[in-house]
């Protein structure tokens with residue numbers, strides 16, 4: 001599987017020391033409280049004994065076989081992923097399915113798995129804050145949809161670029177700030193339109209298109225960057241006069257959060273600061289090839 005350039009660019013070395021898993025989970029749940037997750041989501045500890053000791057923590061977007069291979073090779077005692085392994089109800093984790101096999105490999109090798117998904121989306125700072133910074137937003141950020149109990153948190157973020165640029169330049173800047181994928185970054189809208197106020201949402205953000213149409217003009221959003229945008233919603237959004245759209249690979253929009261979560265874990269307590277942590281650079285986006293049409 002492809003990896004990002006710079007073999008240890010995303011690795012942080014600490015002084016090796018075993019830390020009880022229960023402490024690490026407590027810290028992660030303070031940073032990303034499970035109560036902030038959507039009702040349909042499945043977050044928290046997936047497997048692992050709270051009494052076990054961990055020394056190395058691997059951060060990754062997807063709990064897939066290649067990531068567990070990396071965890072085994074590196075000797076991670078805990079893998080923290082953004083996406084849940086078991087989102088829907090299961091009645092078996094027998095090693096007869098891909099997910100069952102992963103569970104078996106992790107338990108057999110003493111690897112715990114913890115998920116912070118929509119609770120990390122809604123955190124401050126959360127997934128969209130890291131995405132906003134990656135694509136060049138340096139100032140204050142505000143949620144696109146503020147949480148009911150705290151308007152500083154919520155879904156998506158809106159902020160301003162230091163100076164106005166064309167949509168074409170912003171698209172290139174976004175591509176330069178995100179990890180490389182076969183999907184790349186594409187934009188809908190006038191390439192020469194000037195953009196300054198930017199909305200972003202890590203992962204599949206088409207659910208916020210209507211929100212933008214309702215509030216977009218009021219908050220004067222010039223461009224919305226997210227992932228997994230489909231033809232019809234994007235086309236109809238343009239017909240309604242919505243802001244320009246920038247669509248990046250799902251994995252790429254969430255990957256910047258990993259380093260943020262890694263930093264926050266390390267800074268959360270003296271004990272957690274003794275862990276050795278690493279952000280996986282495996283490109284686990286679903287898409288591997290990209291070809292241009294020739295006609």
Ligand SMILES: [Zn+2]
Nearest residue numbers: 203204250254
């Ligand atoms: Zn996602």
